[in-house]
Amino acid sequence: MLLEKYPLPFEYMRNNKYCFLDPIRNILIQKTPEEIVRQKMVSYLQTDLGVPKEMIRLEEPMSYFVKGAKGRADIIVYRKKKDGLYAVILIECKSPNVELTDDVFDQVVKYDQIVMADVIVITNGDKTEWYGWDEDEEKYFPLSAIPTYKELLEKTPLDYNMSEPHIWERPTFNSLNMEETFEQFLNYGWIGEETDRSQQGFIMNLAGCFQDSREIIKPGIYHGIKIIRDGGIRYTGYGNVAGGSWIGDYRYILVEDEMNNTQIISFSVLGQMKAQNHPVFGNSKGHSFFIVAIDDFDKKHNSLQLNLDRFIKNDGEVVYTISHDGKLTNGKKGSVKKSVVIDYVREHAPELLDENDRVFLGRFEHSHNIKISDGPMIEFIGRAIKYALVRDRFRKENS
Numbered sequence: 001m002l003l004e005k006y007p008l009p010f011e012y013m014r015n016n017k018y019c020f021l022d023p024i025r026n027i028l029i030q031k032t033p034e035e036i037v038r039q040k041m042v043s044y045l046q047t048d049l050g051v052p053k054e055m056i057r058l059e060e061p062m063s064y065f066v067k068g069a070k071g072r073a074d075i076i077v078y079r080k081k082k083d084g085l086y087a088v089i090l091i092e093c094k095s096p097n098v099e100l101t102d103d104v105f106d107q108v109v110k111y112d113q114i115v116m117a118d119v120i121v122i123t124n125g126d127k128t129e130w131y132g133w134d135e136d137e138e139k140y141f142p143l144s145a146i147p148t149y150k151e152l153l154e155k156t157p158l159d160y161n162m163s164e165p166h167i168w169e170r171p172t173f174n175s176l177n178m179e180e181t182f183e184q185f186l187n188y189g190w191i192g193e194e195t196d197r198s199q200q201g202f203i204m205n206l207a208g209c210f211q212d213s214r215e216i217i218k219p220g221i222y223h224g225i226k227i228i229r230d231g232g233i234r235y236t237g238y239g240n241v242a243g244g245s246w247i248g249d250y251r252y253i254l255v256e257d258e259m260n261n262t263q264i265i266s267f268s269v270l271g272q273m274k275a276q277n278h279p280v281f282g283n284s285k286g287h288s289f290f291i292v293a294i295d296d297f298d299k300k301h302n303s304l305q306l307n308l309d310r311f312i313k314n315d316g317e318v319v320y321t322i323s324h325d326g327k328l329t330n331g332k333k334g335s336v337k338k339s340v341v342i343d344y345v346r347e348h349a350p351e352l353l354d355e356n357d358r359v360f361l362g363r364f365e366h367s368h369n370i371k372i373s374d375g376p377m378i379e380f381i382g383r384a385i386k387y388a389l390v391r392d393r394f395r396k397e398n399s
Contacts, residue, residue, distance in 0.1 A: 001128040006043035024058050033095035036126040038074055041093060051077050052148045065114045070160045073111050079153055086346040088152050090117035094124040099247045102236045111141065118152055132158040170212045173369045176201040189248050192271035194286035195309055201318050202366045203288045203308055207269035209377060210251045217253065217372050223382025226256040236300045238266070238293035238344065246270055246291055246302060257389055263296035265385050269308070290322070292388040303388035324359040330395050344394050349386055359387055
């Protein structure tokens with residue numbers, strides 16, 4: 001659902017900044033991309049769903065519901081009963097340049113655990129997703145039809161989309177050299193548009209392995225890393241120290257580290273956007289990257305962002321190896337000397353280094369579709385996890 005056609009409030013100038021006269025709060029609010037989405041959603045609620053203006057609240061603090069609770073809901077639509085107001089719709093608004101990832105969904109769910117609305121919504125103006133809570137299944141399901149305010153008040157049963165989620169069908173190995181397969185991976189963001197043609201087939205094989213949800217890693221200890229569970233695929237994003245964000249489909253795995261702490265490690269092969277003098281992205285080549293990311297309670301980040309175009313080596317007609325030179329950026333301190341990182345790896349995980357003092361991650365035979373449960377892939381994942389954890393340990397000790 002696009003919000004483009006819905007009207008915005010009148011604009012005014014305050015301190016040389018454009019502002020809206022917010023018709024709900026009757027205050028001047030600065031015009032921002034997110035505020036535009038919020039105001040258009042308010043227009044939509046009134047014109048299409050029949051929500052009375054007086055039943056809409058913006059920027060509603062969670063502390064209104066639970067003392068001490070933090071955060072503010074962008075929009076809450078209420079129903080009125082004799083003993084007070086009750087939430088009907090809870091909406092989280094993002095600016096159009098913010099993807100509706102699992103993180104955005106998790107944020108609105110976190111608020112809904114406090115608000116207890118009938119319906120939750122996430123929107124960035126270009127895309128809007130509606131969900132309802134199914135008591136029998138005890139989970140949220142997408143709605144296949146958007147209820148009006150009247151239907152919600154009358155407790156009309158919600159129309160859930162109970163269909164099975166789309167399962168991506170992995171291309172055959174022989175089709176990896178076809179242009180239409182490359183275009184498919186490019187459209188999904190799983191390969192860079194400037195990746196060398198001689199490497200495209202192998203990189204798509206690697207990416208397809210991570211995205212094939214029909215295959216899973218069985219629990220066990222692989223290369224010293226205890227894998228508890230393969231969580232499958234999720235659409236999310238991870239930031240890096242340079243302030244960028246890599247959004248896409250990641251396979252995530254629950255592992256237990258050497259300190260018996262449970263960690264979530266995510267993997268993906270993603271293409272970087274080709275850009276020249278871009279106002280946000282600057283200059284960048286359309287290369288392909290292998291991403292290893294770590295969830296750390298309230299924070300999550302890329303631990304390894306390996307440029308496959310640079311670090312893939314063809315050791316034979318069908319044999320490819322992946323290694324790394326230790327390149328690492330440590331927050332505001334900037335780039336660290338590669339030799340320092342390699343010395344640290346030698347001290348804490350010497351088995352990762354090869355005879356040339358490079359971090360060796362894996363060797364694959366590109367003669368068939370690589371599976372996540374294959375021995376070489378398990379070895380690769382184990383080494384990549386260990387390397388990512390060592391890199392994080394280095395950052396913490398040198399922060």
